[in-house]
Amino acid sequence: VVGAEQFGLSDAWLTQADELVRIPMLGQADSLNVAAAATILLYEVVRQRGGK
Numbered sequence: 001v002v003g004a005e006q007f008g009l010s011d012a013w014l015t016q017a018d019e020l021v022r023i024p025m026l027g028q029a030d031s032l033n034v035a036a037a038a039t040i041l042l043y044e045v046v047r048q049r050g051g052k
Helices: 011-016 034-048
Strands: none
Touching: none
16 A cells, blocks of 8 residues: 555554555655655565566
8 A cells, every 4th residue: 555645644554554664765855656656666676576
């Protein structure tokens, strides 16, 4: 589940999650749109699995 750009996920969703992931960001931006966040997350999963 990926949260909304402005508010993220509600506490109800957060308490049900098995894992929580944050994407570290530099500079003044403090959020990404959901498509960009999902792309970064999936890229990192593939990278950590050796590209398989």
